[in-house]
Every structure is written in C-alpha cells, then in structure tokens.
Amino acid sequence: MAGVRQFDEDDALDKALTVFWQNGFSGTTMQDLAEATGVQRGSLYNAYRDKEALFLKVFGVYRARYVAQMRDILDQADLREALHGFFDWAINSMTMGAPSRGCLSTKTAMGVEALDETIRSAIRDLLDEIEAALCDRFSRSPAAEQLALPPREAARLAVTMTRGLVVVERVYRDRKRLRAMARLLIDLLLPAEKLR
Amino acid sequence: MAGVRQFDEDDALDKALTVFWQNGFSGTTMQDLAEATGVQRGSLYNAYRDKEALFLKVFGVYRARYVAQMRDILDQADLREALHGFFDWAINSMTMGAPSRGCLSTKTAMGVEALDETIRSAIRDLLDEIEAALCDRFSRSPAAEQLALPPREAARLAVTMTRGLVVVERVYRDRKRLRAMARLLIDLLLPAEKLR
DNA sequence: GCCATCTTTGACATTACAGTCAAGATTGAC
DNA sequence: GTCAATCTTGACTGTAATGTCAAAGATGGC
Numbered sequence: 001m002a003g004v005r006q007f008d009e010d011d012a013l014d015k016a017l018t019v020f021w022q023n024g025f026s027g028t029t030m031q032d033l034a035e036a037t038g039v040q041r042g043s044l045y046n047a048y049r050d051k052e053a054l055f056l057k058v059f060g061v062y063r064a065r066y067v068a069q070m071r072d073i074l075d076q077a078d079l080r081e082a083l084h085g086f087f088d089w090a091i092n093s094m095t096m097g098a099p100s101r102g103c104l105s106t107k108t109a110m111g112v113e114a115l116d117e118t119i120r121s122a123i124r125d126l127l128d129e130i131e132a133a134l135c136d137r138f139s140r141s142p143a144a145e146q147l148a149l150p151p152r153e154a155a156r157l158a159v160t161m162t163r164g165l166v167v168v169e170r171v172y173r174d175r176k177r178l179r180a181m182a183r184l185l186i187d188l189l190l191p192a193e194k195l196r
Numbered sequence: 197m198a199g200v201r202q203f204d205e206d207d208a209l210d211k212a213l214t215v216f217w218q219n220g221f222s223g224t225t226m227q228d229l230a231e232a233t234g235v236q237r238g239s240l241y242n243a244y245r246d247k248e249a250l251f252l253k254v255f256g257v258y259r260a261r262y263v264a265q266m267r268d269i270l271d272q273a274d275l276r277e278a279l280h281g282f283f284d285w286a287i288n289s290m291t292m293g294a295p296s297r298g299c300l301s302t303k304t305a306m307g308v309e310a311l312d313e314t315i316r317s318a319i320r321d322l323l324d325e326i327e328a329a330l331c332d333r334f335s336r337s338p339a340a341e342q343l344a345l346p347p348r349e350a351a352r353l354a355v356t357m358t359r360g361l362v363v364v365e366r367v368y369r370d371r372k373r374l375r376a377m378a379r380l381l382i383d384l385l386l387p388a389e390k391l392r
Numbered sequence: 393g394c395c396a397t398c399t400t401t402g403a404c405a406t407t408a409c410a411g412t413c414a415a416g417a418t419t420g421a422c
Numbered sequence: 423g424t425c426a427a428t429c430t431t432g433a434c435t436g437t438a439a440t441g442t443c444a445a446a447g448a449t450g451g452c
Contacts, residue, residue: 002418002419002420002421002425002426002427002428002429003417003418003419003420003426003427003428003429003430004418004419004420004427004428004429005428005429006418006429006430023309024309026222026309027309027310029408029409029410030409030410030411031408031409039430040430040431040432041410041411041431041432042411042412042413042429042430042431042432043429043430043431045410045411045412046428046429046430047429050410050411051410051411099310099311102306106306106363107306109306109363109366109367110298110302110303110305110306110307110362110363110366111306111307111309113219113220113222113223113307114223114295115295115366120366120367123367124367124368127364127367127368148384149380149384153376153380156373156376156377156380157377157380157381157384159364160357160360160361160363160364160377161356161357161360162360163359163360163363163364164356164357164358164359164360164361164363165356165360166306166363167302167305167306167356167359167360167362167363168323168355168356168359170305170306170311170316171305171316171319171320171323172320172323177352180349180352181352181353181356184345184349184352184353185353188344188345188353188384188385189384191387198395198396198397198398198399198448198449198450198451199396199397199398199399199400199447199448199449199450200397200398200399200448200449200450201398201399202399202400202448225438225439225440226439226440226441227438227439235400236400236401236402237401237402237440237441238399238400238401238402238441238442238443239399239400239401241440241441241442242398242399242400243399246440246441247440247441
C-alpha cells in the first residue's frame with residue numbers, strides 16, 4: 001500500500017470535532033477544518049470525499065464518546081444522584097467554551113435548513129442511544145419503583161428535556177436556570193424522595 | 197410626503213414571515229424574500245436597511261401573533277384542557293408545512309452560528325412573554341392548587357419542554373411522539389387528576 | 393403643472409465557499 | 423532501486439449571497 005496518509009486521522013477528527021461543535025455544520029468551512037487540523041483542504045477532500053461525509057465521520061466519534069460518558073455517569077447506585085450527575089454533565093458540556101459550544105446534535109438538527117436525510121438519521125440514532133442508556137438505567141431495580149413514569153417514558157421525557165435545555169442555554173446563557181430546570185424535572189420524576 | 201411606498205407593508209411582512217419560518221434566518225436569502233413578497237431586493241434594502249432589520253420587523257409580527265393566540269387558548273376554565281390545548285396548538289403549528297416549518301424562534305436561536313445580540317434578545321423577550329402567559333394562567337385559582345409546582349417554575353418547565361419538542365420534531369418527524377411527550381408532562385404537572 | 397422627495401429598478405462590486413484537477417511528492421511492495 | 427499506487431498541494435472554476443449605487447419613476451404638497 002504505497003502513497004500513505006500523511007496525517008494522524010484520530011487527531012484530525014478530534015480537532016475537526018472541536019470546530020464543528022463550536023460552529024455547527026453549516027457554520028464550519030472546509031477552510032476552518034484545514035486550519036484546525038493542519039491538513040490542507042484538498043487532502044481532506046481526497047480523504048473524505050466531501051464536507052458531509054467528513055462530518056458524519058466526526059459525528060461518529062462524538063456519538064461514541066457521548067454515550068460512553070453518559071453511561072458511565074448514570075452507573076451509580078442512587079438514582080437521584082445518577083440523574084443529577086447526568087444533567088450536570090450535560091449542562092457543563094453545553095456551556096463549555098466561549099461562546100458556549102452548545103450541543104452538536106441539536107445544533108446540527110436545527111441549524112441545517114434542509115436537513116439531509118443521512119445526517120438526520122445519524123442524529124436520530126444518537127437520540128435513540130441516549131434514550132436507551134437512560135432506559136437501561138431506569139429499568140434497573142430499584143429505579144423502576146422510584147419513578148413516577150415507566151422507564152421508557154421517563155427516558156424519552158429526559159431526552160426531550162435535555163434538548164430543551166440546549167435551546168434555553170442558547171437564549172438565556174444562564175447556567176443557574178438550566179440547573180433549576182433539571183432539578184424540577186428530577187423532582188417530578190422521583191416524587192417519593194421529594195423532601196424539601 | 198412625496199415618493200411613497202409602493203407595496204403593502206403588512207402583506208409583505210406576512211409573506212416574509214412565511215419564508216423565514218420555513219427556511220430560517222440564514223436559510224432565507226433576500227432573493228427569496230423578493231420573490232415571495234413581489235418587492236424587489238433593492239426596495240427591501242431601501243425600506244428596511246438590511247436583512248437583520250427586516251427579520252426583526254417580521255419577528256415582531258410573529259411574536260405578537262404567537263402570544264395572542266396562546267393566551268386565547270390558555271383561557272379556558274379547566275387547567276388540564278387548557279394545557280392540552282396549548283401543547284396541541286404548539287405541535288400543530290410546528291408540524292405545519294412540508295417539510296414541517298418547526299418553530300421560528302428555536303430555528304433562529306439554534307440556526308444562526310454567531311447569534312447576534314439583537315436577535316438573541318428578541319428571542320429572549322418572546323420566551324419571557326410565553327413564560328408570563330403560562331404563569332398568569334397557572335396563578336389563576338384554582339390552577340395553583342392543582343399544580344405540582346409553583347406557577348413560575350411550572351411555566352418555565354413548560355417553556356423548556358416546548359423547545360425540546362421542536363428539536364424532537366425535527367429529528368423524528370413523529371407527531372404521535374410529540375403528543376405523548378406533552379401528555380407525560382401534563383400528567384406530571386397535574387398529579388391529582390392523574391386517573392389512567 | 394411643477395418640484396422636491398422618496399421609491400423603484402437592475403446592474404455592479406465584493407466576498408465567500410464547495411468542490412475539481414493536474415502536477416508533484418511520498419512510500420510500501422517487490 | 424524501481425515502480426505504481428496513493429496522497430498532497432495550490433491554483434482554478436462555478437455559484438451564490440449581501441449590500442451599494444446611480445438613474446429613472448412615482449407622487450403628494452403647493
């Protein structure tokens with residue numbers, strides 16, 4: 001196999017992820033990616049065909065990391081703490097950077113005007129995975145008994161809420177508000193432990 | 197006052213709103229607006245200075261209509277029905293069109309990469325107004341006693357949830373899912389009446 | 393009817409971006 | 423060491439968008 005890739009692919013994808021996350025899909029230019037990765041535009045086209053294919057590759061990295069981290073955080077004995085941990089982590093993640101980078105999947109879903117079917121399905125897969133991770137955690141005894149809703153429904157509600165938080169973050173830029181919202185939802189989902 | 201405007205401003209703003217709503221701020225070009233309104237690009241620039249100023253004018257129309265309609269819908273005796281009416285209306289509104297037009301404020305908040313401060317503050321004002329409308333309704337007796345949360349908090353949670361619904365709509369394109377989510381939230385907010 | 397004032401019109405300048413391509417560089421296989 | 427496959431490079435093309443401007447057109451006030 002002669003004529004071998006000159007750049008470190010993992011490193012390049014990682015740097016590209018940072019750029020996409022900060023600027024969104026349509027807000028990122030191939031020039032931006034070339035500068036961030038140190039790989040020339042032409043090489044990126046050669047390696048990944050076009051901007052969308054490169055994005056999907058980067059999105060795969062994002063997705064794997066996201067789900068692994070959230071599963072790790074959810075994996076603690078106390079359900080309330082697991083949920084707090086999850087929301088804190090999500091809120092910290094989206095408020096990182098200046099201006100705050102937000103959420104890549106939400107940015108992409110809402111940011112591209114004519115949402116490409118391939119991209120949309122990649123985002124849907126991620127949301128499905130997030131839902132599944134929450135659902136798994138909620139199905140574990142004794143979580144199911146503590147919840148005000150069946151696991152699947154509680155999971156979907158939590159997923160929807162995190163997406164709402166991303167939008168609210170973008171508009172209000174107020175971490176306190178986000179934390180308060182998360183706390184409200186947790187209190188509603190775990191009524192038995194609601195001791196004010 | 198010689199040299200008078202040749203086009204009907206209300207009509208033009210209304211048509212521009214349709215375009216912005218369907219395509220978002222950055223996805224809409226002045227050419228699109230010229231075609232939709234029947235007003236030449238140059239005239240639009242002359243009348244509104246630039247794309248952003250025109251958008252803000254259009255957004256004002258959107259905001260007034262949105263809040264008036266939602267206040268009207270919330271204004272029915274039974275709180276549960278008022279909430280169902282509100283969410284149904286919001287869901288119908290965002291799933292209208294093909295592809296569904298979504299929510300103008302959310303699209304704009306998430307779609308513009310470097311969110312302009314003026315636009316962001318216009319969106320924040322709208323969300324504040326939506327929250328206030330919900331809060332007013334929740335503060336009306338006997339709503340406050342039926343709610344699992346204080347009015348302000350319940351209102352904020354509902355606002356966050358509608359934003360989440362918009363994102364979920366864009367990804368899943370499934371009205372049933374949206375309705376189910378809305379129902380879950382309503383059931384959590386009105387625990388006393390939770391009779392399955 | 394005349395004029396000052398604003399609007400309309402279409403061409404123009406500028407910028408920005410996605411994607412292409414041919415020539416040259418690199419390197420593993422033999 | 424040679425070769426062929428692949429990668430790299432930078433210039434080029436094509437397209438699309440925003441905003442500007444000068445000339446022409448319309449109109450209310452007098």
